Amino acid sequence: MGRSNTHGAPATVSAAPGGMHERVHTESHGAQSSRVSVNRPPIAGIKRRRWNRKTQRDAWVFVAFAAPNVLLILLFTYRPLITNIYYSTLDWTLGSASATAVGVGNYVEFFTSPDASNVLAVTAVFTITTVGGAMILGLLVALALNQKLKGRTFARAVVFAPYVLSGVGVGLVWLFIFDPTYGVLSWILRGVGQASPQWVNDPKLALVMVTIVYVWKNLGYCAVVYLAGLQSIPTQLMEAAALDGASNVRRFLSIVVPLLSPTTFFLLITSLLSSLQAFDIIRIMTPSGNGTSTLIFDSYLQAFGSYNRAGYSAAISVVLFVGLLVMTAVQLRFVERKVHYS
């Protein structure tokens, strides 16, 4: 992507000054002494000095333009990654001035305690079901949207809308729907002669509940991305297969699925990353995390909830970040491959 056609033109233009710049740097003393030396044509000397000044001015402009943003990112995005590693070696309550160094104790506890393995299990279940649910339903909605039907632009917007809404607001709306006494769902269940389950109090059902809401909020994103993928499939290909007598199912499996695989992989990675970061819905619907403590939510509860274990919380953050790093590395490799592919 960095070497697209449009980028090619300025790249070749800037290559000359870039190379010049390097030389200016290495020969900066030489440039001054070149005034005395006779064997250099004077024009080249002037030209080089002008480049020198311009490059220097450009460097200052660059620093002035980019430094605030870069410094903020370093301070509030990169620095915490390192600080977390330090915090994770401490037995420490947030707000307290003293802490005990425990080495890798927090990590040992995380990988051995039953509570932590429960957190890992909840994270795995929540992540797999939300990613799978949002992607499968998203693909189905995308297939529906891909037909030349009236109102599909409107439908596309409506389906996407929950993705931009506040997780807190969405969580409250669904908490009301899931309410065992006054909720719409309990009303429907009573209509068919069933008692409403205790969605919030039952740990297993609480996980089902937040999963449903999370999928509802995010499937529109998958649908719109899949729709873009579907629309990039050449229509001639589908028409040719139809002429050859391929059925709808056959065309879907033999043409659409393979051609959508880059989109599927992209969605898989981005959905995994965002599911692992899910916080708002879980926090507002199940504040105690009973049955819904994913890694990110447990990390929050350990530091800012009633556990008062900031060091342990930092250890969880480090574990989570390493996991995300591995997945991002996979994605970057894939993007590279995709560029070669197309």
Added chain:
Amino acid sequence: MSDTTEAPPTRDRPLSWQSLGRTIAGGYVPLILATLVVFVPLLWMMLSSLKAPGEIVTTNLTLLPKDPTLQNYADAASTVPFARFFLNSVIVTVVGSTIKCILAVLTAYALVFVRFPFKRAIFLLILVALMVPPQVSVLPNYVLIAGMGGLNTYWGIILPGLGTAFGTFLLRQHFLTLPPAIMESAEIDGAGHWRKLWKIVVPVSVPSIATVALVTIVSEWNEYIWPLIVTDHPDMMTLPVGLTQLVNSDGSTQNWGMLMAGAVIVLLPILVIFAALQRYIVSGLTQGAVTG
């Protein structure tokens, strides 16, 4: 008759496998279903927020409020400082988004149009930051901001989120597509970077900047975990954090009418913005998918 059946064989083919009935079953039904699944819960929230308490705390559901009332909104405002939450959210969103957009434009311009030796490394640094989840940096940032006295302050809420990797990335991609000719003509005129930025690059990039601005506004407005941690005084809470208060203050039985009123206040502004400008927002949020 025989003429018409013979003449359009190509048109006959799609019709034969996609008859009208199948179009409806396979096309409109899923489309309408998907639309309703999204639409109905939000409609239910709006209607419920206008119902009298007796119509909500009942097992006999009615669709429409018998006589619509704003009582729930008044109740919410008298339980917690709701107007203040709204004001705080507006301040944080406006100030935060404005600064973020300016930083994104400046950084993207520098990355594309200004010569600098370590440009690729800096771009990579920003690109990787895009993939660091904000949640893992919450604890260290809390310690830092608390140490600087930033708890329960606007700057404490806004500052840690100001560095913008997303906006920079998106605008850089756009600036790379600008024809070099427009910059060259300005160079001949002897325009400096500051003038080139505001007289040429910004005016021709309004749609892209609008996209970044809208996505930023939406995410600032919805931001939850950081304001939740950094504020514990009601006067400084943003809307999502304040709504949490509304849930907690009630104990076991929730006042659903009040909560739905609160949900409307936090969701409606974004819904209105989205309805008006969804094209920009959708393209901005799915940018990574389309370009990457």
